[in-house]
Amino acid sequence: MNPSAMLATRLERQFLSSPSNEAPASVVAHICAMQAQDFAGAKWSLGMRCKNLTDDGVEKLIEKREIIRISNLRGTLHFVHPQDVRWMATLVAPRVKIQGGSQWKKLGLDADSFSKVYKIFREVLKNGEALSRNELKTILDKKRIDTSDHRMNQFLTMGGLEQVICCGPRRGKEFTYVxxxxxxxQIPYQLTHEPLTELAIRYLxxxxxxxxxxxxxxxxxPITACRRAFEEAGxxxxxxxxxxxxxxxxHGETRVRPDTKVRLLSGFDExxxxxxxxxMVADDVPAGVLSPPNGILPNLVISKGKIVGTWRREIRKNxxxxxxxxxxxxxxxxxLLATAAKLYGKFMGLPAAWVS
Known part of the structure; x- marks a missing residue:
């Protein structure tokens, strides 16, 4: 399989060249975990893969708990199918703890620190309460728990991985935690293989x-564990x-001919x-474009599976x-660009057009 066919196959298997007719939650289950730190971009990433899904529709999926936004792989927020939340968190949490050990030591955090925070979270969020990051921070500060220097980030991240909290519905433009x-x-879910092997199969x-x-x-x-997971899948x-x-x-369908449509991806698209x-996808990208100083990746324009430019947008009233x-x-x-803009506008529920 040459690089062109590999990219075409990836596009097909990610439902980008052929958006799915299945329920959006089933698409999230297929993708397994979709990066969702950039919320607006994550909504569009899901919308591209589902027929007739809108920006508002993704918000409703979260409100109805058909998809869950929670800390997951690498300690980063992802969209995850409800049946995958707990087994994946159980797999990932110990690894993130190992990776975060040195930072926690610098911040003066230990197991007792997190236990105290989780106890407070369980108390203030019980009975269906939903609170914002700032509200939770204020509560912790009043309890004399230091939330400075990224400590609050660690509390929220590990709170998700330890299955204490997840993102709830938005309150206006404000995110909440529940x-x-x-x-x-709890949703029973039987794994066919060992967890990391199961994850490898879902990934491929x-x-x-x-x-x-x-x-x-x-x-x-670690790469040694990942190679072993590939071997165990047999x-x-x-x-x-x-x-x-x-x-x-x-095993399954592969594609040979490149996808010729222009597609607009979010910067953190899977x-x-x-x-x-x-x-393979970024060989023509100028140096520095995909490694900006602020770490915020630009939105990407792809053609025939390769990045050919970047794009940005401004939401106006009309x-x-x-x-x-x-x-x-x-x-x-x-x-081709006009067609791509039209698809994005349909997702947003507004007319969209390129401007100079």
């Missing part, structure tokens, strides 16, 4: 072809060589962020103004 056990009752089903190194980056586990995977690397994917090696920033030497037809 108790996970009240928001999401939605993101293959990929390498163990790609999976290691995505899930945050005949579930097939593999092939390209260049000096061996790629894996689950199509780009899921891989340690992004050279429409969406969009700006395309192409890379030097790359040209895209206006009709």
């Amino acid at each position: 108790l996970l056990d009240e928001w999401l009752p 089903k939605s993101r293959g072809p990929a390498t163990p190194e790609d999976f290691s980056w995505w899930c945050g586990f 005949t579930v995977f097939e593999s092939f060589s390209s260049g000096e690397k061996t790629y894996y994917l689950t 199509y780009h962020i899921s891989y340690a090696d992004r050279s 429409g969406v103004e969009m700006v395309y920033i192409p890379f030097e030497g790359i040209s895209i037809g206006e009709e």
Whole structure:
């Protein structure tokens, strides 16, 4: 399989070249975990993969608890299917604790620190209460618990991974947190394999072809453990060589012809962020574009599976103004760009157009 076919297959398996007719929650289950730190971008990432889903529709899915926004892989907020929340958190939490150990030591945090915070969370959020980050911070400050220097971030992140809290409904534009056990009752879910192997299978089903190194980056586990998970999956995977690397994917449909449509991705879309090696999709990207000083990745324009430019948008009262920033030497037809803008406008419920 050549690079063009690999990108086409990834687009297909991520429901980007062929958006799904299934319920959005089923799409989230297929993707397994969708990066959702950038909330607006995450909503669009899901919307691109589902037919007829809107920005407001994603908000309603969260309110109805059909998808859960919670700390997950690498300690980062993700959209996760309700049935996957607890087994994934149980798998991931110990790893994030190991990775956060040195930072916690610098901040003077230990197991007792987190236990005290969780006890307070359980008290103030009981009986369906939903509180914002600032409200929780104020409560902790009054209890003489230091929330400065990223400590509050650690409390919220680990609160999700320890299955104490998750994100609740928005209050206007303000995010809230709720108790996970009240928001999401226990859902029995039987794993077919060991948890990391199960995660590897789910990863390759939605993101293959990929390498163990790609999976290691995505899930945050050491490469030795990830290679072992690939081996334990056995005949579930097939593999092939390209260049000096061996790629894996689950059995199923592959694509040969490149996807010719122009697609507008959020900066943290799983199509780009899921891989340690992004050279296939980003080989023409100018230096520095994908590593900005602030860590906020720009929205991406892709054509034939590759990044060809960036885009930004401004939401106005009567429409969406969009700006395309192409890379030097790359040209895209206006009709393809107009179609892409129309799809985004439909998702937002507003007319969208490119402006100079």
